[in-house]
Structures are given as C-alpha cells and as structure tokens.
Amino acid sequence: MAGAESLRAAMIEAAEKQLASSSDNDIATRAVCEAVGVTQPVLYRLFGDKRGLLDAVADHGYERYAALKAAQEQTADPVTDLRAGWDGHMAFARENPALYQLMFTPRPWSHSTARDRVSDLLEATLVRCAAIGALKVEPPVAARLILSASVGTALDHIASPERFDDPVVSHRMRDAVFAHVLSETTTRDDGDPLREAALRLRAQLGLAGTGALEPVETALLLRWLDRITQGAPGTVR
Numbered sequence: 001m002a003g004a005e006s007l008r009a010a011m012i013e014a015a016e017k018q019l020a021s022s023s024d025n026d027i028a029t030r031a032v033c034e035a036v037g038v039t040q041p042v043l044y045r046l047f048g049d050k051r052g053l054l055d056a057v058a059d060h061g062y063e064r065y066a067a068l069k070a071a072q073e074q075t076a077d078p079v080t081d082l083r084a085g086w087d088g089h090m091a092f093a094r095e096n097p098a099l100y101q102l103m104f105t106p107r108p109w110s111h112s113t114a115r116d117r118v119s120d121l122l123e124a125t126l127v128r129c130a131a132i133g134a135l136k137v138e139p140p141v142a143a144r145l146i147l148s149a150s151v152g153t154a155l156d157h158i159a160s161p162e163r164f165d166d167p168v169v170s171h172r173m174r175d176a177v178f179a180h181v182l183s184e185t186t187t188r189d190d191g192d193p194l195r196e197a198a199l200r201l202r203a204q205l206g207l208a209g210t211g212a213l214e215p216v217e218t219a220l221l222l223r224w225l226d227r228i229t230q231g232a233p234g235t236v237r
Contacts (some may be wrong), residue, residue: 003226008056010036015057019098020035027183029053054102055112061099062114065092069121075183078128079182085125086150093154101158104151105151119143126181133196134182138229139203142152149177200230 014035018027029050043112047053072088075081094101103114126139126146135142153173157164164170183196202225210218 004046006091007036007038007042010039010055011043011046012056012060015053016060016099019057019102020096022098025098026100027054033233052111053105055110057099058103058110058112058114061096062105062112062117064096065114065118068092078125078132079134082125082129082146082178082182083174085122086146086170089150090154090157090170093158097158102156104155115147119147122147127203127206129182130199131207133200134184135199135203136183136196137181138199144183146177174200195229198225201225202229203213 014032015027018031019025027044027050029040032053041146043050043053047056052128053214057137068088072081080145100119103112103118123139123143126135126142129135129142130139131187137145150173153164153170201221205218205222205225
C-alpha cells in the first residue's frame, strides 16, 4: 500500500510539472509514465484514466492551497482576514496559472472537489464575519459571490496578464463584491435588525455551539434562524 501511495504521489507530481510547462494546459499520459518509470497500465490502475489523473492533480492543488491558507496569520478581525484571503487567492493564481485553471475552470467530466473545498474554507471565514455582525447575507451566499468574483478576476489575469496585471483591478473587484456582502458592525438605518441579529446568532451557534439546549432544540432554533435570514418562502434576497 505504501508503495502504491508513493507511486501515486510521484505521478501526480510529474503530471503537475508537465501541466505547468505545457503550452495548451494539457498532459500526455505516456510522458507522465516515462517520467516516473512505469508503464501506462499502472496509471490506469491507480487513476482509472487521464481524467482521473487530472482530478488527482487538481485535488493535490487544493492541498497546497489549503496549506497556504493555514499558514496565513489569523487576526482578531475576520474582515481583515477576508481581505488578506482575497489577495492570497490572487497570488496563488499568479504563481500557479495552469494548476489554478485546472482547479477552477469548469470541466463537465470532472469529479475533483477542489473548488467546493476552497469555498468551504472561504465560508468558514465568512461565518466569523457573521458572528460579529459584519455580514449582510448568509455565509454560503456570500461565499458563492466572492468565489465567483475572485475566480473570474484570476482567470482574466491568467488569460490576459497585460490587461489585468494591475493589482488595482483586483482590489476594485474585491471592494465591489465586499461592499455587497459586508456591512458595518453597527446597525444600519436601512438594514433589517431582526435578520441581522439572526445571522449573527446563527453564526455564533455554528462557531461555539451551546450547552443550554438539547440537540433537538438547537436544531429547531437553527431552523427558525435560517427561516428568518432567508426570508419568507419565495422571497428573493
């Protein structure tokens, strides 16, 4: 088993190196096998096919991405961390353009979970923002909006670096989407104080839980809070 795992890791590394040097963001399975010193049936046994190997490379890219996020210093201000996270995301794209495209460009046949797991990391920071009353919308909604904006900006930079190389472009997009999802921690005159309070309590329960309620009571409370934050059935927020 250990031998198979080390061989699998070596083939993923070889495929990633070939992807990085490729002019068309593709790999040749024969070249990957030759780099590791195995025959193609070994690749099929470990990954199923070329698509399986590319999925494994994308998921390995997520592990590298997650390690960088874990190394990022977490402050007492989740909004500051959110802004730093955007810049870190852009830096990862600039430094790993081929791998980034593999991770984030939609591929109908892909079974990679890289993009969804990146969204989960982002949502965890947004839950912290909601817990201090700094979020206007539910964390999953905010995560989808921010990730879509950041991925689009990063892919534009990769495709046309001469047009999107100015960091001001990235920061303007960041500030625009953050203005839509973030609020001041003080109550806003145009806000819905009940919904904002529900968002904040929902996030606090998600972070710390409570020993004052039985599990079934907590589940019921969370359901009520979700109904308040999402509005009445049919309401679009």
